[in-house]
Amino acid sequence: MDTLEVELSFRTKYILIDRTGDENKITETLASIGCHSHYIVTNRSVAEAGWGNRYMDYFKRSNQPYRTYYVPEGEEAKSIDVALDIYRDLMDLNADRSWCIYALGGGTVGDLSGFIASTFKRGLRLIMIPTTLLSMIDSSIGGKNGVDYRGVKNVIGTFYFPEYVVIDLNFLETLPAREFISGLSEAIKYGVTLDRELFEFLERNDPEYIYRSNPALRYVVERSIAIKNSIVERDPLDSKGVRAVLNYGHTIGHAIELIKDLDLRHGEAVALGMLYECVVSRKIDESYCPTDVEERLEDILYRYGLVKNLDLGRYTDLVIHNLVHDKKIRKSNLKIPVVTGIGDHTIVDVPLTRYISLLKDFLGIKQ
Numbered sequence: 001m002d003t004l005e006v007e008l009s010f011r012t013k014y015i016l017i018d019r020t021g022d023e024n025k026i027t028e029t030l031a032s033i034g035c036h037s038h039y040i041v042t043n044r045s046v047a048e049a050g051w052g053n054r055y056m057d058y059f060k061r062s063n064q065p066y067r068t069y070y071v072p073e074g075e076e077a078k079s080i081d082v083a084l085d086i087y088r089d090l091m092d093l094n095a096d097r098s099w100c101i102y103a104l105g106g107g108t109v110g111d112l113s114g115f116i117a118s119t120f121k122r123g124l125r126l127i128m129i130p131t132t133l134l135s136m137i138d139s140s141i142g143g144k145n146g147v148d149y150r151g152v153k154n155v156i157g158t159f160y161f162p163e164y165v166v167i168d169l170n171f172l173e174t175l176p177a178r179e180f181i182s183g184l185s186e187a188i189k190y191g192v193t194l195d196r197e198l199f200e201f202l203e204r205n206d207p208e209y210i211y212r213s214n215p216a217l218r219y220v221v222e223r224s225i226a227i228k229n230s231i232v233e234r235d236p237l238d239s240k241g242v243r244a245v246l247n248y249g250h251t252i253g254h255a256i257e258l259i260k261d262l263d264l265r266h267g268e269a270v271a272l273g274m275l276y277e278c279v280v281s282r283k284i285d286e287s288y289c290p291t292d293v294e295e296r297l298e299d300i301l302y303r304y305g306l307v308k309n310l311d312l313g314r315y316t317d318l319v320i321h322n323l324v325h326d327k328k329i330r331k332s333n334l335k336i337p338v339v340t341g342i343g344d345h346t347i348v349d350v351p352l353t354r355y356i357s358l359l360k361d362f363l364g365i366k367q
């Protein structure tokens, strides 16, 4: 089995297990981490998926204290009530700071687990084992965690860097195609804002090929991680504005992701967000998101099946409510990344009122 070990930002160590498969590698990898009491946060579909079972078996066989906590599927896991229930459980177990929290799942499990690990007794060891493409290339890197509250995404959370991220590409075998494609949306985001070569690679190929071809998948995963990490390293706690670029598509994306009727995966919401933010940014300055960039972005997002035509005008109030609580707002200004060419971007400050008015215009709403 092919593995790659890299020191990531802060103290994170990143281990990639390829799809060429040897089950012993899982045991060796987990043993090398050196935890002696294990608290595994996961959900049923991950635990019962083939590779999930193999990880769970390791904990069962370890003859060490372990507990598995099953969270609800998807975004429902990211709630303060679920977090409180886990704190209760950890207290009942008398868990101390020598315990490790394992996030065995997608971005939702990772965001919740990171929040628990960061806050319980001021910090437990955190090991991320991402099981979706999105969590492998995005959410398990960079230390952001959180839960949703009152319909707003990630409004409660901290920065807390995992000690290890174990990326096992075998998990993708059981991942539904829609979830795999949702993850590719974040790779497209890295490409369009920061890396022309990655964008053009994604343009030349399609999700099915990337899924089947080991080299193509590894290229997308490793390149995406390197790009995200290069940004995170320059601004680990998101205090200098450098990380804002990683939010491309997320201002509007987050505002629509929790609208239940739309039933969007995270990457689908971001894809729609990227297109909307492109058009809205051109109203701020004609040089932003030129039409050739818009055409190429639109082409790839439709071709990958990431966007559908949706009538967002019906949800304007909800979108605005969510926008107002965006974490990028400082003194009523929104810091937004705008694309200036494929692989290039700049960050601009826009008054929130102006942004909302442009967005309302775009959605065809009378003010």
Ligand SMILES: NC(=O)c1ccc[n+]([C@@H]2O[C@H](COP(=O)([O-])OP(=O)(O)OC[C@H]3O[C@@H](n4cnc5c(N)ncnc54)[C@H](O)[C@@H]3O)[C@@H](O)[C@H]2O)c1
Residues within 6 Å of the ligand: 043, 045, 046, 049, 073, 074, 075, 078, 105, 106, 107, 108, 109, 111, 131, 132, 133, 134, 135, 138, 139, 140, 141, 142, 143, 144, 145, 153, 171, 172, 173, 174, 175, 176, 179, 182, 266, 267
């Ligand atoms: N912290 C960050 O920096 C960051 C960055 C991007 C996104 N996020 C967050 O990540 C979340 C989205 O993550 P996601 O797209 O991974 O969604 P998810 O965690 O909801 O997983 C998607 C679905 O796939 C299932 N699943 C996961 N792995 C599987 C596997 N190997 N086989 C079969 N089924 C599997 C899950 O049970 C779930 O139903 C959002 O809440 C988003 O806000 C966080």
